[in-house]
Amino acid sequence: MIPTNAKSLPQAAKKVWAVQAILVMGIVVVADICINSLFQSHWSHAVMTAINVIFCAILALAIGRLLCIPYYYRYHKYLLTPDAVTIYRGFFLRKTETMPVNRIQNVDTEQGPILQYFHLQNIVIVTAAHNFKIETISEDVAQTLRDQLIAAARQAREVDTDD
Incomplete structure (x- = not known):
C-alpha cells in the first residue's frame, strides 16, 4: 500500500x-x-x-x-523520510524499493533531450549494491531532493561514526 x-x-x-x-x-x-x-x-x-x-x-x-x-503514473511515487528513500512503482506487478540514507554513496541527476524539453530530470541514487532511480521529476524538485539526500546521507554517516 x-x-x-x-x-x-x-x-x-x-x-x-x-x-x-x-x-x-x-x-x-x-x-x-x-x-x-x-x-x-x-x-x-x-x-x-x-x-x-x-x-x-x-x-x-x-x-x-x-x-x-x-x-503507470498513478502508482509511480516516491517518499523521502529522515531514515530512508522509498520508491513505489507498478500497477500489475507492484514494486517497492527502499534504501536507507546511510547507505547512499552518490546521488546523480540525468537529463536526456526529451526530459530537457519538458524541464524534467531523473535522480539516480547509488548504493554499494544497487542503483535506484526516481524518474521524471521537475528540475527544481530534483535539485532540492538531491541536496536533501546528500545532506541526509552525510548526517546519517556522522551519527553512525559518533558511537
Whole structure:
C-alpha cells in the first residue's frame, strides 16, 4: 500500500512517457518498412513473415505501454523520510524499493533531450549494491531532493561514526 504522503510525479511525466512510446513505435515502423523494401526479394516468405510478426509484437507492446501510461503514473511515487528513500512503482506487478540514507554513496541527476524539453530530470541514487532511480521529476524538485539526500546521507554517516 502506498502511503498518502508519498509524492507523485509531475503531470509532464505522462507526456515524456508518451513521446518515448511514440518514438519506439516510429522506429519500429521505419525499421520494418526498410527491411521489407530492402530484403523482400532476397529472403523467403517465411522469414519475412517472421520478421513482420516480431515487429508487430514490438509495436503492440509499445501501444500497450502508451495505453497504460495513466495507470503507470498513478502508482509511480516516491517518499523521502529522515531514515530512508522509498520508491513505489507498478500497477500489475507492484514494486517497492527502499534504501536507507546511510547507505547512499552518490546521488546523480540525468537529463536526456526529451526530459530537457519538458524541464524534467531523473535522480539516480547509488548504493554499494544497487542503483535506484526516481524518474521524471521537475528540475527544481530534483535539485532540492538531491541536496536533501546528500545532506541526509552525510548526517546519517556522522551519527553512525559518533558511537
